[in-house]
Ligand code: NAP
């Protein structure tokens with residue numbers, strides 16, 4: 001495509017307004033660009049934070065969506081990795097400087113020049129604002145497009161591109177494996193994939209939840225146990241119980257109750273994007289538990305994660321929705337009423353165009 005192309009999208013226009021349909025222009029293909037007809041897009045809690053301006057920095061209008069699967073329609077002349085007809089995926093990163101030490105280490109998410117986000121980022125060439133996967137097509141630089149393994153269903157593969165890699169990466173960083181005792185706080189999109197992935201890596205997993213109603217699901221997902229975070233007695237009795245905890249809570253919360261569940265030198269990996277944390281007494285650090293975080297994962301590790309999911313048969317539990325149902329889905333996501341990831345059928349959205 002040597003000229004820009006028309007797309008349709010759903011955009012957030014203000015924090016207190018529903019998302020609405022909008023026309024969108026996708027850039028003409030550069031030499032190393034891939035044009036993708038989007039089939040599915042997962043709904044991440046970050047989309048909701050962005051649409052509702054939870055972080056106070058959303059510039060409207062914005063087209064969310066960074067859990068994308070689709071089919072390659074066309075490629076630029078310098079593209080080597082992908083061809084028309086390929087099953088592909090795009091996650092949270094669509095570009096980075098590819099020159100700094102972190103890009104060299106394949107940690108593009110920590111690019112010193114700033115990674116380009118799939119939505120709300122600034123294109124490194126033309127300065128336009130990037131628009132995400134709540135749209136019928138997207139144009140992305142070759143190196144940031146991933147192949148979807150044949151055995152993975154395209155709808156179920158979509159949430160792996162953010163929720164999957166966000167849980168997979170810290171599990172690998174902290175070398176979770178057979179015999180590891182893992183706690184996962186919050187059974188939502190990231191949390192339920194964290195459970196499945198840690199179980200597939202051989203760990204013994206406990207779900208730590210406010211929602212007693214999720215206990216049966218936790219067992220079905222492979223968790224060995226459930227710990228109710230509202231039950232002070234059980235929390236107290238679980239001191240020193242875990243080697244690693246993944247904290248996915250999407251709102252400001254106290255972390256000290258979770259820190260005391262860790263063994264000495266065990267990490268509490270916070271992935272929720274929640275701005276200010278409550279103050280902590282320094283005494284909690286003297287017990288030598290580690291408070292850390294983790295951001296998605298690089299492109300090479302995302303590829304590794306997709307292959308791992310294909311070979312271990314790990315896919316998210318999804319609820320398919322149509323594009324026009326997104327506002328109701330956001331309300332349910334805000335209430336933790338989703339088991340466990342909404343995926344928008346973008347193919348149907350295109351057909352209805
Ligand atoms: P989600 O599907 O909404 O899941 C979050 C879970 O946290 C809920 O299911 C709920 O589980 C628990 N929770 C919700 N509200 C809570 C509250 N008020 N107090 C305690 N627990 C609560 O969200 P997600 O898509 O997994 O995303 C989680 C967070 O990670 C978001 O902040 C998102 O922006 C962020 N994120 C970070 C990265 C990264 O790279 N670091 C990537 C993607 C997303 P229970 O019902 O079991 O308690």
Ligand code: ZN
Pocket residue numbers: 044045046047066092162163
């Ligand atoms: Zn996300």
